[in-house]
Amino acid sequence: MKRLLLLLAVVAAPLYAAAPAGFNDDEIALWAAPVEGGVFEAHRAEQAVNPASTMKLLTSWAALNRLGPNFRWQTEFRSSAPLQNGVLQGDLYWLGRGDPRLDSARLTEMLRQLRLRGVRDIAGRLVLDQSAWQGLGAADGFGGDADRVFTVAPHTHQLNLKVAWLRYYFDNGQPQALLDPPLPGVSVDSRLQAAAGNGSSCGDVRRYVKVVQQGARLGVSGSLPPACDGAANYVNLLDSNEFAQQAFAALWQQLGGSGPRGLALATTPAGARSLLRQDSADTLAGVLVDMNKYSNNTMARSVLLTLGAQYPASGNTFADGERQLRSLLVEHALPQQPLLLENGAGLSRRERVSAQLLGEVLRDALRGPYGPELAASLPLAGEDGTLKKRLGDVGGSLRLKTGSLDNVRALAGYWQAPSGQRLVLVAIVNSPRADKLTPQLDAAVAALVARYQARLAASAAAGL
Incomplete structure (x- = not known):
């Protein structure tokens, strides 16, 4: 009987009363829970904190639930001008819908298809139709990094991520x-x-x-x-409009085409006929892999805007995307507070969430139909992405989204035991010395996993 009581005491691990080793009490928020239910450990879990790029997990979860993992973006070319002897006698309208993975190879194939359909010379302008998105959200406070790739804003015609x-x-x-x-x-x-x-x-x-x-x-x-x-x-060159136009012109000329004559921004006229319509090369699930493993802010913002574009309501695409995310929280009976969104990518000085809310979303994902897709998009510790050189010595499968900003370091994701049990864990550091606390953050996560392994072992020994 004494042995059983001891084992039960180990299994019923207490919640954190203090911060993990190396942290002041108010520097870290932590929440860890088995996928099956209950809470294993928590510290300041309901406190609003800046999550940095772990905010991408909420955007990923919402997009998977609303759009589905097989969603593809569509790009289209239209014109009202006649095609005579290979010459398009007017403007070519490029309807961009924000494909985050549109690259030179994909655009070249689309232009090759235009050539096969008889277009040799574009006598008019290339007109970018950007009407798919109205309202992009913001990323204030990064003016000093305006020339850096990680600050590139989303765009309906984002070729090569403007790189x-x-x-x-x-x-x-x-x-x-x-x-x-x-x-x-x-x-x-x-x-x-x-x-x-x-x-x-x-x-x-x-x-x-x-x-x-x-x-x-x-x-x-x-x-x-x-x-x-x-x-x-x-x-990082030019603005997005110039980049798209110049890349289009160069690729078109490589294929033997002539024109276009200038660039314009306008909505496609009603009644313009479709010359070519193509789906994106990658599905949403494929985009999320790049987005989360390598923490791509532009992709994350594009995904949330795509969600808003697919469910338009207010005329503001970002606000409509946020509305869908919040409505999903209600539908899944998840906490709605604290949550403050600026762009859904974590590239923000203002975004806030709690470790508990983020953790509950992650747990809901693994209980739902798209948990495998979300988990597969996360860096595998010691193997790839932003975790390639971190936490490789933790046993089992550890998949975590990283987050890093001035005064912020974060990890959020899943650990799976060799026997199959799964733990959701979120650890977010907000501190002026956050950049020096990465080793302590990794150690806190490794120690938490070790304690959960001990709990599993104790449960198994007790036959529970």
Whole structure:
């Protein structure tokens, strides 16, 4: 009897009364619970905190439930102008609907299809129809990072996530740089020199090159070793409208097409005929993998806007997306507070959620039909994404979305025991010293998993 009582005491693990080791009491919020029910451990779990990129989990959950994992984005080209002898005698309207994974290869295939359908010359303008989204949300407080890729705003015609690549190669021993996709309005002034040495690995090519952007000119300098032949780094160029138009023009010309003559922004005229309509190459489930494993803010914002576009109500796409997320919380009998959304990506100084609310959403996901898709989108500890070099020594399967901002570090996701039991866990640090607390955060998660393993072992030993 004494042995059974001892085992029962171990199984009934107490909730946290204090913060985990290494944290002040008010620096961390934590919630952990078995998928089957109950709460294992919690600390400040109902407190409103900034979740950073773990907010993407709410956006993912809402999109999967409303749109379904097989949802695809649609891109369409229309025109009211006649097609005569291969010449489109007017404007070509590009109806963008925010495909987050639209890239040069996919656009090239669409343009190839236009060529096969008889269009050789676009005598009018390329007109971007952006009417699919009205109201994008915000990401205030990141003005100092405006040239960084992680701050790129969502756009209905977001080609290559508005990122171009500088690709390096050697021609007769001389290093060269070219822009991919080629943008007619951007020139590359390469003054690269060949570096001595025959190392077998380039590593990060940015160690060897300096890129300076001055308007529509890219200056590239440095000493490039031969091992960097084929290496690349990305650059954030132009605004989204110019990027889409210039990339379209370059790809169209590569296919032997002529035009278009200029760029405009307008809504497609009623009655314009469809010249080509294509679904996105990736499903929503595929997009979520890139979005969550690599914490892509632009994709996350696009997903929430897509949700709003599919359920229009107010005329503000972001507000309609948020409305769907909140209505799902009500439908699933989940906590609605505290929750403050600015863009649904966690790229925010203002967004707030509680560890409990985020955890309950994660638990609801695994109980629902799309839990496998959400779990598969999360980085696997020690294996890939933003967790490739973290928490690899934790036993079982640990999948966690990371979050990182000034004064914020966060982890949220799932641990599954080899025997199949699953634990939802959320740990969010809000502190001026958050950037120094990543090791302690990882240690707190590892220790929590170890305690839950001990509970499982004790339960098994007691025959419970």
